[in-house]
Amino acid sequence: MKDVPAKPARRLRCAIYTRKSSEEGLEQEFNSLHAQREACEAYIASQKSEGWALVRDQYDDGGISGGTLERPGLKQLLADIEDGLVDVVVVYKIDRLSRSLMDFSKLVEVFDRNRVTFVSVTQSFNTTTSMGRLTLNILLSFAQFEREVTAERIRDKVKASRMKGMWMGGYVPLGYDVIGRKLVVNDEEAAKVRMVFERFVEVGSATVLARELRSDGFRNKQGTLIDKGYLYRLLNNRVYRGEAVHKGTTYPGEHEAIIDARLWEQVHDIMGESPRKRANNSRTQTPALLKGLLFTATGAAMTPSSTKKGTRRYRYYVSMDLLNNRETPEDGIPRRLPADTAEAAVIMEIRRVLRTPETTAQVIAALDREDIAEAEAIEALQQFPKLWDQLFPGEQARIIQLLVRRVTVTAEGLVIDLRTDGIAGVMREMMTPRQLEAAE
Secondary structure, eight states: OOOOOOOOOOOEEEEEEEEESSOTTTTSSSOHHHHHHHHHHHHHHHTGGGTEEEOSOOEEEETOOTTOSOOHHHHHHHHHHHTTOOSEEEESSHHHHOSOHHHHHHHHHHHHHTTOEEEETTBOOOTTSHHHHHHHHHHHHHHHHHHHHHHHHHHHHHHHHHHTTOOOOSOOOTTEEEETTEEEEOHHHHHHHHHHHHHHHHHOOHHHHHHHHHHTTOBOTTSOBOOHHHHHHHHHOGGGGTEEEETTEEEEOSSOOSSOHHHHHHHHHHHTSOHHHHHHHHHHTSOOTTTTTEEETTSOBEEEEEEEETTEEEEEEEEHHHHTTOOOOSSOOOSEEEHHHHHHHHHHHHHHHHTSHHHHHHHHHHHHTTTOOHHHHHHHHHHHHHHHHHSOHHHHHHHHHHHEEEEEEOSSOEEEEEOGGGHHHHHHHHTSOOTTTSOO
16 A cells, blocks of 8 residues: 655745844844844744745844834734734744834734744643733733833932933933033033023013024024924923922932022013913014104105003004104194004004005016915915914014005195005015914
8 A cells, every 4th residue: 555645734934033222232233133033034944844934025023022013023014914924923022023012913913813833942832722822921021011111210310310410312402412311511502592581681572583593593402393293392491490300309419500599580580471471572673664654745854652551552644844853844644643543444454455456466467476375375364364464573564564655644634655666575474483482
């Protein structure tokens, strides 16, 4: 009787996954990833009689924690599993695949759905049986426990180091460089930081200051133009006081302070006021909208003036003829105008002109040369009244200077001469991102 040849085992495509949490040692010719792969290849070779065969693709993640699934090598492995290219996943130890019990359950779900077997070459078990799954969960629980204990030790070390005032890495604040794992003052940047603190004391508004700094091209450590959020973080950063902060508690730092106590207190006394009060303060410090633009029909300039009755202040534009007691003819031309009335009339005329078809066509043609869409230009013109109300008077005065050539006071009313050629430039500014335009 002839011997019947044994039926060859089904070919099982085996993928090896390796991982190392830190980048330390990866530059070596033979590192931890190589050692894991060598052990896994030897195990696969021992199962050759069972039909095991190593796939060509390598799935390695060096310097990535096992506490996350966001790993390039692992993602590629899962994609190949979903495409039916892998039958067995081989790892050196379970925690190389994941240190999180919840994450591992997600991986096992993917394996089961695609009928993929999971094997650890140093921890013998079979995931197809209930006992194997229990063993797996126990091992994973210990892996997660080890990860959490390690994290606690790291947190304790960071806290102890911060209490000693040591720099523990992370974002390097403007004004400092890191040399020998310590913060060292960068004199050029430190001067900029002091300027920001001193300027805030003068201006009293983060919105106005941030806009001013952006227009001056002020950039952060990474070379990006600053915004109001960054400015607040800078003004509240106690590193500049020479302190180290951990979980809201401050400790004396090893590094040198950039901001002295007096300047720090001045800034934070201002920041302690309500944002609305600070905004109102900044508004009262801005110039009159029509300063240098308002004249009588006789050619006399009209200058801003004000009077106060009780707690209320009344603003006017007064002719220099009247202030200098010059004789003027009885021609019916007002020599004193309520400021609110005159300014409101000019703003109303600007809004009227912006709604005319001629202005719309002019703005569209000017902005079209800068590759700005027609729809965007029309929207900017329509949004002008709303955006105008959000601006501080200082900004409004600057725009008035761009749009108004002269305002003449006659016996019949105001004659407003607008610079129509400046409208496109103003619209271009209005169309820029306005994160800094809202009042505090």
